[in-house]
Amino acid sequence: MSEQHHSEPRIEFVDFSLALELSEDEAARKKAVSKKLRIKPDRIQEMKLVKHSIDARRANIRIQLRMEVGIDCALAEYVAPVPSYKSLNAGVEKVIIVGCGPAGMFAALRCIELGKKPIILERGKDASARRFDLGPIMRKGQVIEDSNYCFGEGGAGTYSDGKLYTRATKRGPVRDVYDVLVAHGAPEQILTDAHPHVGSNLLPNVVKAMRGSIIEAGGEVHFGAKVVDFLLDESGKEMRGVATADGEEYIGESVILATGHSARDVYKLLADKNILLEQKPFAVGMRIEHPQPLIDKIQYSFRAGVKRPDILPAARYRLATKIDDRGVHSFCMCPGGFIVPAATENDEVVVNGMSLARRDSPFANSGMVVTVEPEDTEKFKKEHGVLAGIAYQKDLEVKASKAGGGVQKAPGQRAIDFINGKLSDTLPNTSYFPGLTSARLDEILPYDVSYRMKIGLKKFGNQMNGYVGEDANLLGFETRTSSPVRIPRDEKTLHHPEIQNFIPCGEGAGYAGGIVSAALDGMRCAEAVC
Ligand SMILES: Cc1cc2nc3c(=O)[nH]c(=O)nc-3n(C[C@H](O)[C@H](O)[C@H](O)COP(=O)(O)OP(=O)(O)OC[C@H]3O[C@@H](n4cnc5c(N)ncnc54)[C@H](O)[C@@H]3O)c2cc1C
Structure with missing residues (x-):
């Protein structure tokens, strides 16, 4: 770069790190930026945070920052995302979702953005009514x-836990997703955090606002509309629409099926109609729960008795290994969360x-799961065919219910007892509201999962000192990590x-x-149908 260019007004993106206690201090940020750019601080006219992450690899925690910096110039004016959907014209084609x-x-x-009318059919209730149905479960x-x-x-x-970070960056414009969420009420912080999170207390209002945008633009959202049949044309090769349990038929140009991994009746319906399905790998295991201060101590390298300062979020972790060709890994870790x-x-x-937005429960929990390949579900194939993976999940879920003793009590075992193959005399405190019953999870899980889990847990205990100590509790079972079935589709x-x-x-x-x-x-x- 020429000297001349260096003296011109310009905008640059600067990455740097600051000690935790200085990370929110504007003067410290400016000093670090001017040092990095080798310019005088007074040339920095404006700075904006672009990315914020925590580097806890060393005992002295540092905060990594990326700032957009206006050198001798202002930054473009920030326009907060707002919903801006044009009303649909009358008579536009309908897409059934x-x-x-x-x-x-x-x-x-x-x-809506592409000019088609979406009609959403949802078997459940709206977010407010749904909240009241969570009480009886608990x-x-x-x-x-x-x-x-x-x-x-x-x-x-x-x-849910409302974690919004994804490794699926190649699948599309992640920033667009965040913008839509912010436009509908999610905190703007998700645009800059390296590990954005919303929390279950904020998410219901975000989804209600999104529904508002859909309806205001001319789309429809029907609750209590459980789809129980697919309407095919005479050739059986073209989808015309769907029928709901209350006898309504919805006809559209296309049908987008987005029923999630727990709609087992939908897979069954597709299989009964001889619509091609495939088995795919999934994972099963348990939730592991610890006191959050223990995870903070391990991850932030705190000395005994040191409390996490408010400026630091509840610590998270990610663990993964491979044992005999199957992955053993943590899944959907919820710092300061609850098991539900x-x-x-x-x-x-x-x-x-x-978890809630503040992530301030005294517990940390995470799925701890082992991959299950289609060949591991052989036992269920004769009776269930392509739905063998679902039968495998269901078998474990029923066993968990029996071992728990009913009314949603879950079977529990200390991690150390799981490793040593022993019933736990007592169980640690838990955030799981329905309660726990001590059980031999190591015996209930299929052997292929159980022995890998034992080895995996021991390894993780070596990586994180105290991870499988007396305070680590395992709850059964985490089975709905992903769908055991793929509904195939043309790549293009x-x-x-x-x-x-x-x-x-x-x-x-x-x-x-x-x-x-x-x-x-x-x-x-939506782009594919439009
Ligand atoms: C407790 C919990 C915590 C989670 N935490 C996180 C997290 O922190 N971060 C994260 O990224 N992911 C999390 N997940 C996973 C995440 O919620 C799912 O990956 C995501 O919601 C999948 O989106 P989807 O739209 O494909 O399906 P779903 O969200 O499952 O939605 C499918 C919808 O289809 C409806 N439906 C099903 N069958 C029918 C039918 N026959 N007729 C009409 N409607 C039907 C269902 O009622 C449901 O509303 C969590 C999940 C749970 C359960």
Whole structure:
């Protein structure tokens, strides 16, 4: 770069790090930027935070920052994202979207942008009504089968942990997803955090606002509209629409199926109609829970007795290894969170994790799972064919319910007892509201999962000192990590290879694994039909 260029007004992006205690201090930031750019501080006219992340690899925690810097010039004016959807013209073609999770909702908004009328059909209730149905699960162990932690407005994403980071950056414009969420009320901080998170107390309002945008532009959202049949044309090769349990028929130009991984009746319906499905790998295991201060101590290298300062978020971790050709890994880690009953039927127990925006519960929990390949489900293939993976999951969920003793109580075992093959005499405190019953999880899990889990946990205990100590608790079972079934689709058109105008979408179809990737897939599917 020429000297002359260096003296010109310009905008630059600067990466640097600051000690934790200085990281929020504007003067310290300016000093670091001017040093990095080798310019006088008074040439910095304006600075804006672009990315914020924590580097806790050393005992002295540092904050990594990326700033946009106006040198002798101002930055472009920041325009906060707002909903801006044009009203649809009368008579535009209709797209039927089954499922009001992130995939379905983002598909609907993209349809509107592209001039098609989305009609969302959702088996569950709107987010406010749905909230009241979570009470009976927690307090009485009673699952309302169409309205629970998986089903209802916003899908499995609404009362979730609300982590929004994704490794699916190649799947599409992640920033667009964040902008839509911010436009509908999510905190702007998600635009700059390296590990953005919303929390279950904020998400319901975001999904309600998104529904508002869909309806205001001329789209439709129907709750209590459980799809029970697919309407094919006479050739059986083209999708015309769907029928709901209350006898209504919805006909559209295309059908986007975004029903999530827990809609087992939908897979069954597709299989019964001889619509091509494939088995795919998935993962099962447990939720592991620790006191959050223990995870803070390990991850932030605190000395004994040191408390996490408010400026630092509850610490997270990610663990992964491979044992005999199968992955063993942490999944959906929820710092400062709660373990929740995520079953969709009354004869099963399924655990998952969630948190509030502040992430201030005294517990840290995470899925700890082992990959299950289609060949590992052989035992169920004769009876269940391509749905063998679902039968495998269900078998474990029913066993968990029996071992827990009913009313959504989960079987629990200390991690150290799991490793040593021993029933726990007592169990540590837990955030899981329905309660725990001590059980031999190591014996209930299939051997292929159990022995790998033992080795994996021991390894993780070596990586994180104290991870499998007396305070580490395991709850059974985490089975709904992803769909065991893929609904195939053409790589380019995204239509099902055998059925025209039928677009399998999102996590349930096997093309996403989380809120953001489901949203991205929803947008892609809408583009494919438009
Ligand atoms: C407790 C919990 C915590 C989670 N935490 C996170 C997290 O922190 N970060 C993250 O990225 N992911 C998280 N997830 C996973 C995430 O929620 C899902 O990956 C995501 O919601 C999948 O989106 P989807 O739209 O494909 O499906 P879903 O969100 O499952 O939505 C499918 C929708 O279809 C509806 N439906 C099903 N069958 C029918 C039918 N027959 N007729 C009409 N409607 C139907 C369902 O009611 C549901 O609303 C969590 C999940 C749970 C359960």
